Amino acid sequence: MGRLGPGREKRLQPPDGCGTMVAMSKPVKTLVVGASGYSGAELLRLLLMHPFTELVGVTSRQHAGQALPAVFPRFRGAEKARELVFTEPDVAGIVAIGAEIVFLALPHGLAAEFAVPLVESGLRVIDLSADFRLRDAAVYEAFYGTVHPAPEMLRSAVYGMPEIYGVAIRDAALVASPGCYPTSVILPLVPLLREKLILPETIHVSSMSGVSGAGKSTNAQFLFAECNESVRAYSVPRHRHLSEIEQELGVAAGEPVVISFTTHLIPVTAGIHTTTYAALREGITVSDVNRAMETTYADAPFVRLLGEGECPDTKNVVGTNFIDIGWVRDPRTNRLVLLSAEDNLGKGAAGQGVQSMNLMCGFPETSGLLNF
Amino acid sequence: MGRLGPGREKRLQPPDGCGTMVAMSKPVKTLVVGASGYSGAELLRLLLMHPFTELVGVTSRQHAGQALPAVFPRFRGAEKARELVFTEPDVAGIVAIGAEIVFLALPHGLAAEFAVPLVESGLRVIDLSADFRLRDAAVYEAFYGTVHPAPEMLRSAVYGMPEIYGVAIRDAALVASPGCYPTSVILPLVPLLREKLILPETIHVSSMSGVSGAGKSTNAQFLFAECNESVRAYSVPRHRHLSEIEQELGVAAGEPVVISFTTHLIPVTAGIHTTTYAALREGITVSDVNRAMETTYADAPFVRLLGEGECPDTKNVVGTNFIDIGWVRDPRTNRLVLLSAEDNLGKGAAGQGVQSMNLMCGFPETSGLLNF
Amino acid sequence: MGRLGPGREKRLQPPDGCGTMVAMSKPVKTLVVGASGYSGAELLRLLLMHPFTELVGVTSRQHAGQALPAVFPRFRGAEKARELVFTEPDVAGIVAIGAEIVFLALPHGLAAEFAVPLVESGLRVIDLSADFRLRDAAVYEAFYGTVHPAPEMLRSAVYGMPEIYGVAIRDAALVASPGCYPTSVILPLVPLLREKLILPETIHVSSMSGVSGAGKSTNAQFLFAECNESVRAYSVPRHRHLSEIEQELGVAAGEPVVISFTTHLIPVTAGIHTTTYAALREGITVSDVNRAMETTYADAPFVRLLGEGECPDTKNVVGTNFIDIGWVRDPRTNRLVLLSAEDNLGKGAAGQGVQSMNLMCGFPETSGLLNF
């Protein structure tokens, strides 16, 4: 149960489906800090349509003073959006406005500056940046190149992957929402590592991401004419997301895991596709794999197991909070090929953050997220 | 009010927003005939998420026997979709299943074969094809090249553009949902023609459509490698949609209207952008235009008037039921340039059909359509 | 014949085709000022492959000191490219290096700063910017918002459209190479205006351009994620190119011409498609149109007349110097619909500049430009 008190549990049923009876006391007040980029926009979209929350504020240094639809014309049709104006980010103001759940859609490093005082003020924070994903400040420094700004909070922060840390998320004060690539790598592998079906040292991962993953930065390499009809690897061999991937794979395996991980930029706006290889341990069959997958994700509403022999397609998940996972055993090599697809802005960022919020507030996990 | 009886009006408030109280008697039963193409898929998506209806059947000759998610993997996450199996289209079966509103997503010509017996059986039909859009069977024959299959029904069918025919749609037995291009052309022009602000004989229209508009037909000219990095006009000078466009412009003008209309195929999946020129009558100012637009669409929830000097972008409307309209007067020529953007599958097809259904059933007009 | 002297005419035949005999004295030395953008890159590509010229220098403030392939990896395989290093642009240096033909691929305003001293130094200049395209400095000021930097040179500059000004280009010291949109608008209309087949006041033009037309500027609106799955009009109602379009249409018509012109951004890297409407004068038939087109462009190697009823596609011209033109008469309105397609960087910019160079140097007009 969430920390927001008993009043919120009064509803009888979620308003999904027809002819239901819904009774809610008061909506939870949400606020987004730094809502100028693509993850921030997707977050706003989800919060504007969420049935049990009210978006009470949006901040952005760049857009302060502008109405929400002026920055994001897509939201012109949302009544609530027309009332909202971007403000300067300011902890005191956020507290004063009565926000209960604050999302941080800020660059790493900057997020911690807000997360610490907000949590100290008793607000609950869902941070989409990388600042609190790693348990070890030294790993943060090695991968992000700066001393961690608030190492003391790394212990209490919860890695915001509801399928893995659902229980802890319910009561968390600070949720570190996972990166887009990590979500697509960790979810397929966790069942196999936990049940020791694969050899961790044989993991090779090749991921492809849409260009929205690069953010709204005006870098010439992300211009349309540079990305269209183009495919390229980047950040080889050590993308920053590798740090949280290996951390979480290590937790699942019960031992340190070191993998190969290569990221590629492809000309789609949204979507991540990840192909992962891992050698099956001796004697392990595909049935074991099937069973581990099905057992682990039996109650995970957003993990769609396509099953053995099926290949996911990003077009089936873009705009949603689903991750589709398929797998194939290659009898020639006895390696398992895992294929996963998600929306980098959805399950890979904003959607997963909202999923965590649902747990934190005691809402049904799927509230506001059942889009197809 | 719709014809479905008083029980449906009992709800106090639509379940849009937070903390509302909703009480519904029974959902309206809907069924889609011919749901194998892109408009059909979008229709299914909207109906699966609609709060006041239940999708009780889907038919498709091509996919009969297949489960809905097997054909449209995007719907794997929808509980209702997992229960549905495509059946052979059959009027008796549709009646037997208890469908109240039947959508036809069939090719023109074929739609009439179902519309006539279904309406005669007392069901209400929303036809996404061109079969009942024209009031004059001779015009149909001239543009579609075949004798109209059911000319006697042309009089009772209502052109399903809620902003123009909202009152008639509420009580219609047969709604002929407009074409994708026509929606983007008619809505910007109607206020100006009705109020005689422009000279009808000066109208020139240039439209661009995404490739989903060509349907899921396996024609080599719509292969990715043929459409990507390609722009071309087609069906010049007489696209079939010209017939319904001129019919409706004529109604608004109170006199026959003949226009120039050119369609182009551009490499986007969804979206239509239409640029329309029309000479302003002497003495007419942009203020007159602004006023006509605002008055006409004051209560139209899906027409977003961007106003003078603003250019719409399809990316702000794709996936929604909105049409964005901007306009500019060119002082050099005293011509008005009207710019409109919509989703060809949304407001241009399935969304508009659902909007009509909302009116027919007495639901709030925006039910199930407020996506951003 | 070009001004470069008799030695260059000694070759017997161009080296196009097989088994020919070619004898050339010395290659013409070319240099590109400001070769950092997309037009500049395309120009370098053409010059690196040109059979009768030698690229002796490239300048760029931004890239000074960098090797050509470091900035444009596509040219890594060109031996000549590997020898070239970007230098700071400097008139004295350009003269010293022995350049005979200098291309300016600079922003408007800046181009004039180089064009004037280079021409005064006896070099021949092909300017891809807008600085010398207009004959009237007042029009320049009205459309570009600044006083023309060198109005005295407007008279001697030749508008670099070889199909129209081929004779003058041969001997020009300063060629003002046309804009991308204007090329696609002017070429289809000139034959019709010259022969008075259409009513100039009825011209309406709707053009679509690929994103490379916006240049390599790091403006967020041209990011992949902003342009992909997006179509929008811009610079309505008075794109800067309108000035040169109307100038040249006026020359052809023998009277001032004022038109409607709307530009749209579509998600392709390269390519412009233009759709033009014009009312036929009374008594004019499509045969008259056909004849005017064929007569005017009988000797124009890069104008491909698809003929009546044919629609061009940008994919057939991208990467080439061709412009494809088709047309259709609409009997309902007696308007002609003209359709043209070109590569905005090819015939719309760099290719056309090289075509002018070929004329200036006495080379065959197609030298180095016969790509398919």
Next chain:
Amino acid sequence: MGRLGPGREKRLQPPDGCGTMVAMSKPVKTLVVGASGYSGAELLRLLLMHPFTELVGVTSRQHAGQALPAVFPRFRGAEKARELVFTEPDVAGIVAIGAEIVFLALPHGLAAEFAVPLVESGLRVIDLSADFRLRDAAVYEAFYGTVHPAPEMLRSAVYGMPEIYGVAIRDAALVASPGCYPTSVILPLVPLLREKLILPETIHVSSMSGVSGAGKSTNAQFLFAECNESVRAYSVPRHRHLSEIEQELGVAAGEPVVISFTTHLIPVTAGIHTTTYAALREGITVSDVNRAMETTYADAPFVRLLGEGECPDTKNVVGTNFIDIGWVRDPRTNRLVLLSAEDNLGKGAAGQGVQSMNLMCGFPETSGLLNF
């Protein structure tokens, strides 16, 4: 030296560059069988521009009787193309027309039907299909599902990868031009396997291809609206190209090699990007890798070694015959990550075929292929 006789060697220098002296006796006569798809079109493009050959015929069952530009409008500007008409494929006719080099751009299985009689008639054949790439008819049957149609010719056919089999290609009667994926996988690995720098059993390959690789078949899954904004793996775990990849890697390694290989479809028209992992043998350094690469490809004009730490981009090779190769050692795993990019229709198909032809005819290897 090629088998075409001494006359062809008389030219002094290739006509690449300026001011050269070229003397050729007679062009080599080429013909393309089955030129209706994307590889066929690219082949025609290259042959139409080739300086030392004459395209004397094109066949296609589908297009017999149509002029070349009617099928491929892009070639409208090529004088030679305007003279050519598609004919029915027929061995006697091909011999009669005097073709010396015959390219087969046919589906596998069908190619053999032409290759055998053509070679027996003394013509030289470059087959772009898979029919003669494998030395072992049993492997062909295992991967292609049919008995090999002409196993006796497998021994004499030469695998048409000029960087590996250049000497044999010069005198070959039948060249089996490699598949698109294999080219991008084999070239980066051969130097490392030959010099035993990597462990063959650790090779994992992840490739992404543009949609033209699927051919011009009218399969709904390759429609624009199905491929745009989509990424998916396919043919997992055993794409047909795996057979020739492992064959050639085995030759290089001197022992059988079994690898993991996964192919993905991405929304670009052309281009393949391949990411390959392989564990370095103990004691091997990146310097060893660099040296092996540089030595092996010192004289390979189309292999562009970007070097250590560099990532290739398909946009730099599309439309060319180059393959760009970069690599990075991951110190955490001691694995090498190899990155390669090529045009699937260029170096991956038609370009490589022309490169073989150049060797067979004694032309400079780069003749007609130096595009950037």
